[in-house]
Amino acid sequence: xxxxxxxxxxxxxxxxxxxxxxYGEVLNCEExxxxxxxxxxxxxxxxxxxxxxPKSETESLHHNPxxxxxxxxxxxGVVLPWETFESFSEELKKKNVKFVIEPYIRFKGxxxxxxxxxxxxxxxxxxxxxxxxxxxxxxxx
Numbered sequence: 001x002x003x004x005x006x007x008x009x010x011x012x013x014x015x016x017x018x019x020x021x022x023y024g025e026v027l028n029c030e031e032x033x034x035x036x037x038x039x040x041x042x043x044x045x046x047x048x049x050x051x052x053x054p055k056s057e058t059e060s061l062h063h064n065p066x067x068x069x070x071x072x073x074x075x076x077g078v079v080l081p082w083e084t085f086e087s088f089s090e091e092l093k094k095k096n097v098k099f100v101i102e103p104y105i106r107f108k109g110x111x112x113x114x115x116x117x118x119x120x121x122x123x124x125x126x127x128x129x130x131x132x133x134x135x136x137x138x139x140x141x
Contacts, residue, residue: 006045006046006047007046007047008046008047008049009046009047009048009049009076010038010048010049010050010051011048011049011050011051011076011123011125012050012051012052012053012123012125013050013051013052013053013121013122013123013125014052014053014054014055014123015122015123016036016037016038016039016050016052018122018123019039019050019121019122019123020034020039020050022121022122023039023041023043023048023050023121024041026092026095026097027043028091029041029042029043029048030042032047036052037051037052038050038051038052043078044078044080044084046078050123055123061073061074061124061126062074066106067106067107069101069106070101071101071118071128072100072118072120072126073126074126075118075125075126075127075128076125076126076127076128077127077128077129077130078129079129079130079131079132079135079138080129080130080131081131082115082131082132082133084131085103085115085129085130085131086115086131088129089103089115089117089129092117092119097119098119098120099117099118099119100118100119100120100126101116101117101118102117103115103116103117104116104117106130111137111140111141112132112137112140113132113133113137114130114131114132114137115130115131115132116128116129116130116131117129117130
């Protein structure tokens with residue numbers, strides 16, 4: 001991976017104002033273009049767009065077991081440099097973000113060892129942020 005292109009992801013939110021505040025103030029994402037139906041954000045150099053969608057009572061997260069934790073599916077996030085992960089997770093703790101899975105080291109001592117954490121945005125979208133001390137482990141088998 002000599003060059004990583006920014007990804008674009010668009011996610012549904014049922015309260016645009018509440019989620020705009022979460023991504024802007026809690027996650028410190030710079031806001032880009034917007035309308036009354038959507039807002040662009042810079043999420044660690046990637047384009048995240050929150051789109052208004054009325055809340056559905058039938059939507060719920062699925063969970064899969066990974067390393068002794070119930071990982072919410074679907075989820076999205078960013079692989080961060082190790083030091084950024086550490087400072088970002090501490091900042092989230094200070095802002096009283098409620099974690100689905102608290103920051104910890106997954107697959108300790110194994111191929112793919114990584115720091116990871118999961119939390120939900122106000123619309124219930126699951127986010128995972130992770131880091132590898134050795135980025136060569138990102139796609140290791």
